[in-house]
Amino acid sequence: MPIQRLALPPWHKRQATLLYHYASLEYLKGLLSLIDEWIAFTDRLLDERSGLDATGLAHVNWKPTSTAAHFSTYAYAAMVDFRESVVRQIAKRSFERYSGAAEGQCERMLREYAGYPDSMLWMTHEQQAEFKERAEETFKYAGEITSFMQRPCNVDDGGFWERWMSKRALFPRLPRFRVRTDVEAETDKPPPRTGVYVPQEDPYAALQFAWTGGYGELGPACTFNEIGRDALAAVGREGLWGDEAGLFRFANQQEYKGIITSLGDPVEEAWEAPGAVAAASFEEKPCKWYFVEMINDEYEDHDGTYAGTGEVAEPKSRVPAGEPVPQSGFWHTPARAGSRRYFKQGDTFPKIEGSDYGATFWMWSSDQSDPKL
Structure with missing residues (x-):
């Protein structure tokens, strides 16, 4: 029997936060903005340096590949292709299709045709330095999309730790999540919903993001050997x-x-x-997965660390009326038929008056689907 976990351990909360962040349309649009700024900077350089090609070829023994014209024909075109690829990816999000950011192809073209990063002679040293800085920032930003959206995804716990330690300042609070035990998926099969998935039986295996729009299957779980x-x-x-x-x-x-x-x-x-x-420290295993749903407009404080402090305790699954709700989600009580309803963490469970059942106890519902969806 799979473990019916109601809450994620702290490190899985960090992983889910990162996955939803890097998979977001907002993050993808941020990449487009970086590329646009990089291309605009390059446009200015080409306008300023376009008259140097003849001088360089005649007096400084430039090769044809060292000119601004050569860069404009081959390397600049790769930058434009990179931008167009991101524009297409933004359009595909409406069909729940995801993919890597294709930054590797652009970087290869710059190295092959432009002498990137250190031999672009038609630029000044200062211009080369700024071009390299903008390129590296853009490629690194894009690389996070590729790391998590490539199939199979092989980011392990160490990779998540490294990203969390470098990016945790972006998340002063964590989104709240609930584990949807009613939404199951399997390795190498398309998921039933787009989003983050947690292995059913392994608290240390890394989470993954999967999607329904094609080629979004979950890979094997990456866990400790x-x-x-x-x-x-x-x-x-x-x-x-x-x-x-x-x-x-x-x-x-x-x-x-x-x-x-x-x-x-x-x-x-x-x-x-x-x-x-x-x-x-890691190995891969096929497994079954549960969907991890991010709860809109609900957040929790955290200590900034990856592992979290203290022991990881599972919320109570049977709570008497009058006590606070330990986990956001759908609960029901045998004291009233049809009582299933959504509670936010921290709310107080109500008492059912006039029930023949006796004391009111609220129980976690095995069905966490939203009837409104």
Whole structure:
């Protein structure tokens, strides 16, 4: 029987927050804005430097590939293609279709045809530096879409930790989520709804985003292997993946020497340990998944860490009237037929007056579907 989990552990809440952020239409439109600013900057450079090609070819021994004209013909066209690809992706979102951002093709074209990042002779050194900075910012931004939308998605717990630690300032509060045990999916099959999914039986496997508009199947769950579980036991959940000293000691235990390595060599510096241990800590398994629904306009405070503080406790599934609601979602009471209704976390469960059932107890509904949808 799958575990009927009502709440996500803290690290899964962070993962769900990141996935919905990077999959959002707002984030994709932000990429279009970055590309437009980059292209506008490049347009200005081409206008300013267009008269230098003849001088460079005649007096500085430029090759034809070193000119602004060559850049405009080949590399600039790749930038425009990149932009058009993002415009198409924005249009496809209305059909619930997602994909990587295609930044890799643009970067390859710049390297092949323009000498990117350091040999674009028709620019000044200052212009090259700014062009490179804008390009790297755009490619990095786009790369987050590609990381989570490529099939199969292979972002593991260490990858989520790294992103959370660099982006957590964007999320002063976390959205509230509910695990929809009535919406199930399977690895390698199209999901029934577009959104985030959590493995049914593994609290440490990474979440994934999947969609219904084609080629959006869930991949195998990426979870801890034996080394990963041993690392977890050694440094605790809060020590993954930032406890350099603890992970260094773990990596240098006799049983792991030669297995946990940094670029093929023994881990000799503490700063190498997190990456080396993470590289050896995961495996993939097919599984069944539950849909993770983001609740509109509901948020919760958090401590900023990835693992969260304290033990992860499951909310009560049977709560007497008069007590606060432990988890947003649909609840019902046997004290009244047809009592199923939605409560927000923190609301107070009402008492059913005049019931022959006796004391009123509210129970988590196994059906979390919204009748309005």
